[in-house]
Amino acid sequence: MSIHQGKLQIYNSLSGQKEKFEPIHQGRVGMYVCGPTLYSEPHMGNMRTFINFDMIYRYLLLLDYKVKYVRNITDAGHITNSLGEAVDSIGSAARLEQVQSLEIVYKYNVKFQELQRIYNMLAPSIEPTATGHIQEQIELIEQILENGFAYVVNGSVYFDVKKYSEKYEYGILSGRRVDELAEETRTLNAQDEKRFFADFALWKKANPEDMQIWRSPWGDGNPGWHIECTAMSTKYLGSHFDIHGGGMDLKFPHHEDEIAQSCGSLGCNPAKYWMHANMLNVNGQKMSKSFGNYFLPKEIVEGTTELFDKPYSPNVLRFCMMQAHYRSTLDLSQDSLDAAEKGYTRLSDAMMLLDKLNTSAESSFDVKSIVDSFYNAMDDDFNAPMLIANLFEAVRRINLVNDGKETLSATDRDLMKKEMKAFVLDVLGLQVGVANSDSKLAPVMDLVLELRQQARTNKDWTTSDKIRDGLAAAGITVKDSKEGTNWS
RNA sequence: GGUCUCGUGGCCGAGCGGCUAGGCACCGGUCUGCAAAACCGUCUACAGCGGUUCGAAUCCGCUCGAGACCUCCA
Incomplete structure (x- = not known):
């Protein structure tokens, strides 16, 4: 065990304060971070969260912890939101580009992997996909049903928040209270199949136009928004692991519902420490597609x-x-x-x-x-x-x-x-002293600078300044110092 | 409307009861043929108003302002 272990304090969103970090198994850390939904190229705001958790992962490694870092890839469109509206982001993107869902996911995954390389991020231990774990999700839903915290309506399965809150505390992470949830909403929505406003879909019956459909005990359909993370974190890290992370905007309802699903199926909160990374702002507002204040990680480079x-x-x-x-x-x-x-x-x-x-x-x-x-x-x-x-x-x-x-x-x-x-x-994951010269230009520059140095030695300032100005016009800056002349 | 967070010097940002980060810019200096660069130094701010305290940017209350979540979201 490293001499530096044992001093780390982590702010736990669950308690709202800094706590001494004590891993469940000494010397080992299990960390799950909610990854991107690949219906478009991740923007810089998305990347900030991943870069922050990359830094966290890196420091844990420096402390000599044996870290298992799992970050999922959401490749199934979330067929329904908690209002029961159909919002299949991946399917929509696929229709727009006139390709199949898998093409969309694959295309943006390639880009995402490239971005990880460009931004010098360490690869997680595993990057599991939602569609690769449909069976695990179905089994979890069955378990939740068996425990009496969900109900089936017309081929869909919903999590029963009221029933759940009789035994557990729904809202423990986000500080929300079940009896206040209903009046929180700005607008009242049709609750259609749901018994209670805050219930959320675990499984949603397929629509004829859905591009991805899976079979289940309740008929053809799609997994709900939150169940994939519960399924994958449980599979790879167990029912109780050290750190669960993600962007601040996932705190509610996503992480809250993950906790409910874990408690509802396995009887315990999945993570000991919940960590939330804050948003990247541009012009004082959260970077987002809808505000138009976003840019792509590649564009800025x-x-x-x-x-x-x-x-x-x-x-x-x-x-x-x-x-x-x-x-x-x-x-x-x-x-x-x-x-x-x-x-x-x-x-x-x-x-x-x-x-x-x-x-x-x-x-x-x-x-x-x-x-x-x-x-x-x-x-x-x-x-x-x-x-x-x-x-x-x-x-x-x-x-x-x-x-x-x-x-x-x-x-x-x-x-x-x-x-x-x-x-x-x-x-910090920074790179230092990365050569900026391309192989053909470097010897040319060596020659040019040597000629300029000769001129300077001869106090021929006209020539030396002409070279400097000419290079400046070509976008090359010359810097003189005691040790010699650099350019960039 | 509900829940919550935050307002720090020209800018970005740490700190969160006393020792008053840091980066950038500005200014002064060193170096230099000049310039640029580089380096050193300087620059004492915490939205407003009350309160608690020997002492508050830091705790409490109010006011004003900004943002997030409550809908997909990193």
């Missing part, structure tokens, strides 16, 4: 979104996101990205500088306490912004050592190197 006038590297996006706590909203703007770009470069430069720093017999500052501050920040509910602030303290020291104003012993330098790499590369 290519600079093709209307919202920003230049491209940003995935590292800059990640850095920007890591500068905000996962439980806070983050407002993206041109300014915040520009600031993140410079900050990321500064951190990245110092990391590379660390490799060639001169060492002394003694260090003039306490490296150990800086390193401790990295762990302390992350142990406090994955406070990545605090971690970054502490990393910049290290950056400042590195630069001062480089300027000869501070000293660093070889031992401390190695410690700093090891831990900074662990936190910047492994935990």
